[in-house]
């Protein structure tokens with residue numbers, strides 16, 4: 361089912377991506393930053409600092425890191441609700457992301473969005489959306505606007521395997537193809553939508569084949585391999601940017617934690633999780649860089665200390681920040697009827 365990543369030494373891979381040593385090491389560092397941030401978020405949730413939904417990206421770091429590093433900084437990102445990793449990979453401030461998870465006014469959306477609705481227009485990071493597949497037409501809309509304006513900007517749309525049987529998935533792919541929109545769809549196939557295995561709900565489990573029905577160029581990549589993902593996205597983004605219409609990438613990956621913090625995980629076996637943990641994108645990359653002599657054990661320790669500090673400082677910043685004031689409650693609410701006592705059905 362899954363295409364195995366091409367075997368080869370790091371040097372071959374590395375050459376293929378056109379990345380410098382420093383950039384390759386940067387990919388490892390970013391994945392470590394995402395992992396540590398997510399672990400800290402889990403800790404803060406357990407301590408009652410974060411409420412509501414919290415979907416961790418642990419295990420899938422190779423996808424966001426590999427893909428987003430292959431885009432231009434102003435390419436739009438439209439992501440699903442498991443988006444902390446995408447936000448960090450795009451360079452949103454970890455402190456402001458954590459503050460958003462805490463619901464604080466210093467958060468990226470002023471504490472109003474929470475975990476599933478991170479947003480930062482200054483970074484072309486257009487969300488964080490909770491409605492499965494509902495964000496796909498939005499990505500197409502952003503791409504259509506750029507097409508009209510004649511820019512080279514593209515939209516990268518991240519989604520889960522759970523999105524592929526939703527109506528919007530098919531509407532978005534169809535229209536993107538008909539209008540040759542500059543949008544790159546990246547499906548993170550982690551084999552589960554909540555507790556439902558993909559083969560129980562999908563007639564075609566190889567998700568990338570779906571795109572062929574709409575005449576869209578599509579590929580599958582090992583999403584546990586950050587360099588392979590980078591290489592695939594760089595190539596497909598270039599194709600999309602050149603006006604060839606949309607492209608589609610299925611990144612095979614796995615989430616090591618439950619769907620959300622409230623998931624008892626009765627639907628999968630421990631052995632299955634262990635098998636995938638052996639493919640941990642961070643550990644794989646560490647091993648390769650160490651074997652290739654690009655980094656030393658000391659470098660790894662230094663990077664770990666840095667990401668520990670980043671996560672700790674983010675949590676401290678979130679903790680010390682204020683909740684939004686009562687007076688600000690109606691800010692950004694546009695409908696007249698929504699004003700407390702003036703509301704017709706209040």
Ligand SMILES: Cc1ncc(C[n+]2csc(CCOP(=O)(O)OP(=O)(O)O)c2C)c(N)n1
Pocket residue numbers: 442490491492493519520521522523550552553554619
């Ligand atoms: C339209 C819609 N239907 C149902 C839900 C409830 N729901 C939340 S997450 C989820 C599973 C999505 O799985 P997937 O897209 O594979 O993402 P993953 O959690 O694996 O990252 C569902 C069905 C929703 N948010 N939106």
Ligand SMILES: [Mg+2]
Pocket residue numbers: 520521522548549550551552553554
């Ligand atoms: Mg999934």
